[in-house]
Amino acid sequence: MRLILLGPPGAGKGTQAAFITEKFGIPQISTGDMLRAAVKAQTTLGLEAKKIMDSGGLVSDDIIIGLVRDRLQQPDCQNGYLFDGFPRTIPQADALKNARVALDYVVEIVVAEENIIERMSGRRVHPASGRSYHVKFNPPKTPGIDDITGEPLVQRDDDLEETVRHRLSVYREQTRPLVDYYSSWAQSGETEAPAYRQISGLGTVEEIRERVLQALKP
Ligand code: AP5
Numbered sequence: 001m002r003l004i005l006l007g008p009p010g011a012g013k014g015t016q017a018a019f020i021t022e023k024f025g026i027p028q029i030s031t032g033d034m035l036r037a038a039v040k041a042q043t044t045l046g047l048e049a050k051k052i053m054d055s056g057g058l059v060s061d062d063i064i065i066g067l068v069r070d071r072l073q074q075p076d077c078q079n080g081y082l083f084d085g086f087p088r089t090i091p092q093a094d095a096l097k098n099a100r101v102a103l104d105y106v107v108e109i110v111v112a113e114e115n116i117i118e119r120m121s122g123r124r125v126h127p128a129s130g131r132s133y134h135v136k137f138n139p140p141k142t143p144g145i146d147d148i149t150g151e152p153l154v155q156r157d158d159d160l161e162e163t164v165r166h167r168l169s170v171y172r173e174q175t176r177p178l179v180d181y182y183s184s185w186a187q188s189g190e191t192e193a194p195a196y197r198q199i200s201g202l203g204t205v206e207e208i209r210e211r212v213l214q215a216l217k218p
């Protein structure tokens, strides 16, 4: 299984990725998680990326494309992969296409902007794994504690309301065009073109999980 989860910040990409990767035994390639790991490790890339991420802007295409290219060389990518938060611009999508990285599905999770702010303000994450919870909609078993490791949960630095609004405008301008990009490719009839599926991201986490499963059928 080789797929892209597409959708605005807060659509639930990371939440659904956790279950899809487990079900299909494939790795989650989340450029956001990779960048947050670099920030934590205080690498040169991390120090540079932190400022951009905290402002809600996008890290340069060259850096991201390089990161993903290296990640795809890892042996765990042989049975497939799930891209979460990548590609996010037309040049990133072109890089994937030009490198002939195989894709079966592009699944777009659709959520209106007014629902997103509430999701982000209640989000709590386990930094080491990237697991996301929500204080109201998807709470951990013990408040503030990761279900699996027992470690503390934190709020992301870019989940401030003002930063979320900026991330949404960046999404509209730079990432939203990928909806057209992949849906017209799917309709072109080219054999390499991935199927395009659109699902609503409104409802419970379980309801959306069921929609994603249906979307990943031929
Ligand atoms: P990234 O980490 O990719 O952030 P994002 O795209 O803004 O997406 P989020 O992680 O915020 O949302 P999500 O869809 O994963 O939602 P989640 O499942 O957590 O990127 C961060 C930054 O890194 C970028 O701003 C950029 O600077 C940089 N970056 C990353 N990739 C890049 C790239 N390719 N190019 C350039 N720069 C890049 O859910 C959100 C909340 O909602 C959670 O609290 C969750 O519990 C809750 N929730 C989930 N499902 C439901 C539901 N059904 N009902 C109610 N609540 C729900």
Ligand code: ZN
Residues within 6 Å of the ligand: 013, 014, 015, 032, 084, 085
């Ligand atoms: Zn995410």
